[in-house]
Amino acid sequence: ASYESRRYGCRSAQPMVQALRLCPRAIVVPPRPDLYREASRAFHAILRGSSPLVESAGLDEAYVDLTGVGGGGAGGAVERAAIAGACDRIRSELGLPVSACVAGSRTTAKVGSDRAKPDGLIVVEAGGDAAFLAPVPVRELPMVGPRMAQELAASGVATIGELAALDRRWLQVRFGRVGAAVHDRARGRDPSPVRAQPRSARSVSREVTFGADVLDRDTLRRTLARHAERVGRDLRADGRRARTVTLKLRWGDFQTLTRSRTLERPTHATRALAAAGEELLDGVLAERGRRGVRLIGLAASNLVAEDLQLGFDAAAGPAARASQRAGARAATRGRPGAAPAPRGAPARGAGEEADGGSLPGE
DNA sequence: TCTGGGGTCCTAGGACCC
DNA sequence: TCTGGGGTCCTAGGACCC
Structure with missing residues (x-):
């Protein structure tokens, strides 16, 4: 919204109908x-x-x-x-x-x-x-x-x-x-440094708000599939795979909920992302019944870099990961005769969590 | 402020493990 | 077998930013 239009109450993130009501002579630029x-x-x-x-x-x-x-x-x-x-x-x-x-x-x-x-x-x-x-x-x-x-x-x-x-x-x-x-x-103190190197994304998502609340399950499925396709494309372009898929829903009354699932093995495949999303959707619809949906979104997070995730094929699943951790610990202790850490062991966290879960830049 | 879309980070509880 | 502490992971929700 231009500074001129703001004088009439126009703002960013405002629906066009509302903006034009406030300022009918506004020039709308695509x-x-x-x-x-x-x-x-x-x-x-x-x-x-x-x-x-x-x-x-x-x-x-x-x-x-x-x-x-x-x-x-x-x-x-x-x-x-x-x-x-x-x-x-x-x-x-x-x-x-x-x-x-x-x-x-x-x-x-x-x-x-x-x-x-x-x-x-x-x-x-x-x-x-x-x-x-x-x-x-x-x-x-x-x-x-x-x-x-x-x-x-x-x-x-x-x-x-x-x-x-x-x-x-x-x-x-x-x-x-x-x-x-x-x-x-x-107090004028800010420990966060200026970083010239952008950090890689922690999540990739798509969401859409419908013009009218949607009750039709097929429409929701198709929209989810389109999200999955775009999220998958972004992940592949970035050379990354996601371990966690999150479904986001907003009902007609604006109440919003999320449901997420962590996969056995990380993926960037449209089909796998869509399947996880649909499963979560079915779960919510089963539990909440038919209600008008205003927004549906799909997010991929818990991302791992392509070149680091190869080991997951051989060692996927909670049990395998637990034994990976045990192996890594044993290797760290240098216990004689301990099994060497599997190749996939350093995948989680290598580079991903380099600066921890602190506040931005701290 | 009747409310887009894409993000980040934090919190809190529960499961599970050592 | 019981109890306790500490750590990590997962899930859900929320505050905030551009």
């Missing part, structure tokens, strides 16, 4: 994903001109690590010049508005660039992150969504500064790990 991808490539390329350390955060957003670029000069003048130059190129070469923020942490940079919209540049002086964030409403801090903002408001916390002043343990008890993470970020 989406052109190829064009966006091309512009995105050019956008990232320009940023890489200011620093090699560029992390993409989607088609139209990126973090640039400028550490070392400025040489610690006063007021961030060199950093400002580097980013201002990149922004000018984006405007002149791509014809796109762009907003940016130079700051000491990526969280502050994110908050600042949102505040610089639609076409501005904000520079936060070195060491000034916490002071810059303090007056900003908590909802503008990444990781604070509608739910957390509401709970914080109930405790009288409206700004990021007030969040920063809270007791860390209280936040942790109330919100778990996210509580501690937002506390750090509210």
Whole structure:
């Protein structure tokens, strides 16, 4: 939604009917994903001109690590010049508005660039992150969504500064790990590094919302089969196989549920994905009866790389995996006479879990 | 905000194993 | 046989992000 249309209440993710009701004179432009991808490539390329350390955060957003670029000069003048130059190129070469923020942490940079919209540049002086964030409403801090903002408001916390002043343990008890993470970020501390190398996907999925609630089982099956085909194609193109298949359903009343199954052996075959999905669907329909379905989705997760999964053919199934684990443990202990670990043993986790289950980038 | 589609990560309980 | 602790995996759901 353009900034002009937003004045009438149009937003992203809004059904077209509703947008046109709010703004009848709006100009409707058909989406052109190829064009966006091309512009995105050019956008990232320009940023890489200011620093090699560029992390993409989607088609139209990126973090640039400028550490070392400025040489610690006063007021961030060199950093400002580097980013201002990149922004000018984006405007002149791509014809796109762009907003940016130079700051000491990526969280502050994110908050600042949102505040610089639609076409501005904000520079936060070195060491000034916490002071810059303090007056900003908590909802503008990444990781604070509608739910957390509401709970914080109930405790009288409206700004990021007030969040920063809270007791860390209280936040942790109330919100778990996210509580501690937002506390750090509210104070201008953000341990997550800028990663130039994108991590490989953890899951691949397709879903569709029907125009009208669907009761017909065949329609659901066919839709699921189409999802399976696309998910399978993506997996094969990526050289990966999935161990877990998840079905997602949303009923007419918007209530949403998921059902998942972990397969004996990982697959990227359309048929296997579809079969697992159908089985899950049959299970839900048997248990819940006939209800209108508004959305149906299929996801593949627990992904293993193609070249690492060969061993699974010889050693599939829970029992075999357990003995694999035992074998691997024995091998690690170096017990004399212990069976060598099967070839497939390192498959799970090798490369997949390299940076653990921590918060993004921590 | 009557609500798309594609993702990520966390949590919590239960099963199972040592 | 009973009890307990710790670890991992699986499943379901939820918050959040672009």
